[in-house]
Amino acid sequence: MQVLLDELPFFLELLLAGLLVGMMYALVALGFVVIYKASQAINFAQGEFVMFGGFLVAASMRYHGLSLVPAMAVGFGAMVVIGLLLERLVLRPLIGRGVIAIIMATIGLASILKGLLLLIWGPLSVDIPLPISEAPVEFFSLLVKLITVVGAIISLVFLAGFSFLFLRSRLGIALRAVADNQTVAQAMGIDVRHYFALTWVTAGVVATIGGILWGNMIGADVHTALIGLKVFPVVILGGLTSVPGAVLGGLIVGAAENVAAGYIDPFVGGGTKDFVPYILMIFALMVRPYGFFGEEVIERV
């Protein structure tokens, strides 16, 4: 019993840090869910959106001397343009072509974004200076990094905001109508293309915010895109079409990977963090493929 109590602070610290990071994963997953909810399009490039948006902000601050807010405007602006161009040039011709076409198109986009970043700014990592201190903060005698707390709070605000948006606002209702049945939505006077573009732009903006937070935590460079790979376990656990599900999935993945890494890493020499979310995901796919809050897809013959 005493052993358990001695272990408790270590475990709680891992758990708390994991939960906070999990909220930040949920923020990245939010972009993914928004796109999928409206257009059933899978965005394999979400990680690259995070990378590109975050890096634009980082480069504007470091190389061009802008302060935080103008740099954020630059980042947002660029992602808006990319989202609009993407929807117009790539996704519209691919409507109705099936899942694999969209997957491959976004994989191609991911490759292009990565190449562009390397071409323009090179492979060096850039720091994003935020007015948040680096010193750990004490919370009930557990140490956490302040940036993760700020990140979690910002994520929570956005996730709650989008939940509310989807449920109550006209915009949200229109998006849900488009998700349910495009043809009928158009018959009701909803401009589907306008809303698709909106979802991609939103995903880009949300990704940029995530990119700024992650860039502050781990530095902005090409590898930030790996966050995008963590998105899949999060949305599978939570449900591809659910914003609260993204929160739940993010919390579970974040907590599980951090706790597992803390205990298992010394035995296997690292890398558990990349492995555990996928094990969770395989279990989820076997048992409950649509996630906790996702809609079950009923196939009609």
Added chain:
Amino acid sequence: MINRECGVFYSTYAADMRLFPLPLTRWATAGIAVLFFVIYPLVANDYFLNIANFVFIAAVGAIGLNLLVGYTGQISIGHGAFIAVGAYAGAIAVTRAGMPFWIGLPFGGLVAAAVGAFFGIPSLRIKGLYLAIATLAAQFIIQWLIIHIEWISGGAEATISVPKAAIGPWVLDTQVEQYFLNLVVVSLAIVFALNLVRSPVGRAFIAIRDRDVAAEIIGVHLFRYKLLAFAVSSFYAGVTGVLYAHFLGIANYEQFDISASIDFLAMIIIGGLGSILGSILGAMFITVLPMVLRVMVEGVGTVILFLVPSANVSYIVQSLTSIKLILFGLLIIVFLIVEPEGLNKLWRNIRDYFRVWPYSY
């Protein structure tokens, strides 16, 4: 004028069911065989033989992936991992268990087939995007297992040195000898695949791809055939891995990570889903692309240096990786939008044009 079927009548069932029933296709196939078995190795130097070796090995992998994705409709982003399994299995068989190469090759394929069938089990319950994500998970899990299980990976760098392929006392270490080895293997792979898709098994695959609910109703045992598709595809992947390991001299997981999976997917999409010829064309395209790109970029650099002698062209050469990434993504998107059925469709357009030329009206 070149109407292939004109005047060709079959008098036996055997003649009708041949793999290449038309005399024109038989002559063409014989010509291609002569080209690759006789002419190319005579005229090509080591550099071009090297390229051909890479193309042949990639073609085996691409055919395997196309059998799974193009013919059975099961999306898989884990192909790189199955290739890695084959590479390590073959490497362990040859270096540690002392098996000769010609046993190690099918052994690597069988191990990869078993692993592939295991990771195909989710296909019973999930399909489409969810299956794609499950195979993505397979990619990462297999990669992690290879790196972290010392018995497999042989140490911290997870690299196994593999000697060149040897058949009996004859060691295949020159480019020409390896060229013939890879050519024989890829020829067998192509013939097997061509026959597989004409057989009842192949028809079951296609039925599953087109309408799996209807396929089940007419008696196609879905789970068995989906697992079989994963197994066959992974067997091809395993063979690809063993060939890579022996050709490059090492088995290392870094060559077979997610970007390899994406490369093979690009090969079959650009080449054409559901087509063996498409897989080969796609493999040629993607394998040769980086080399062509390097030549082009260096050419551009030389031209700029010629016009403006003081220009800093090292920047252009350094950005080769990024240009390759951009071009790769652009090509995938362009092919998806402009020619969704890939290079195979382009070839068919040409062939069908000449089928009735000059009387195309």
